[in-house]
Amino acid sequence: MDYTPKILVVDDEKDLREILQFNLSSEGFEIDVASSAEEALSLSLENYHLILLDVMMGGLSGYKMADILRKEKELDVPIIFLTAKGSENDLLTGFNVGGDDYIVKPFSIKEVVVRIKAVLKRGTMTKKPSTILEVGGLQLDINRKSATIDNEAVKLTRKEFEILALLMKNRGKYISRDEILSRIWSDDVIVTERNVDVNIARLRKKIKEYGAAIKGRSGYGYCFE
Template sequence: MANYKILVVDDEEDLCEILKFNLEVEGYEVDTANSAEEALQMHLADYNLLLLDVMMGEMNGFKMASLLRKNEKLKHIPIIFLTAKDTEDDKLMGFNIGADDYISKPFSIREVIARVKAVLRRSAEKVTPEVLQFERLYIDPVKKRAFIDQEELPLTKKEFEILSLLLSHPGQVFSREEILSKIWTDEVYVLDRTIDVNITRLRKKIGEYGKHIVTRLGYGYCFETH
């Protein structure tokens, strides 16, 4: 549990501190922000859960959640809304945006902790593969898409699979035979030269990150992260 990081976003500073204290007692690592704008300046990908107030200053919680759900790197982060807006329409809006839970104010700390544990447990049970990332280059293994920042890379199926293989094992050298056996599984006759051609094209398509796909003469290829 100590590995879970939670961000509490609420314009009520006292409430932030109360939640922070009680969640830390439960073993979570907790940070706070007093506005959506402040939260968006933080490295949100580090967090396993957001507790997000709806009624805040210029940007409300619904708007912030909508932005996160449109961001490939951040859309997987569970969100629990904390709010005094508890009409059925408000709750439906929250869930339509992609909320994982919705807690109406006033609430008990025990209820919040129970809901936090339930959402984190459900999140941990999801068997979706993790997004692979190196700096601004990342791969969504579910949708089979690769990006630099928000720009999708025009990779072929084989190029995507080579990049996924190398990026998921940084520093590990794969021989041409290993790459062939893992990626060209259904094809009987494939030349080693085919690997080289695909690697060359892949390097060009990933731009500045192409230099991280390194040739180890006599051995094969690897993705170096330094």
């Protein structure tokens, strides 16, 4: 692979987390760990290439976390479940909530590595390559609809994200308010140029120091310089 896969290990067993972190790091992966589904859900999960997820944990189960990722957060990051339960019903449940593979405990590190590589390889063949717009530490992932500044997630509304993507795709070019309205807002919604200005103002605050790169010019519209 021409990149270092970033993997999140989610398991409430401290010893297992440490074993996986040490051995997978030795295999060339970048590993982060979380001791619960709740802790994992507080992270910027769109930044990971794969999640190793224990099924049975205190609090939210791995199945519930996967369900939240797929349905609420709409993230398609690959998930490999880790579990002591390997019945057919358990396997079906894991796949039904969006799992990509299932490893039954106890397992060998070699097996985990092989499974990880297989899922990552399958993902690169079946998923569209991520389209990234990047200026300095500001990064927009068009496919995942996510924004980050220095790898920290920035919460943008759909309109704010679409406006920023439009401006970043056309860096150095002024986009008129009318054009922004026609591209971002559907025809059946009654909006005015004021809506554009309000969204731009909010957007500038949210992207912090990069807000100054959005220039407004009377009669010309807005430009990302």
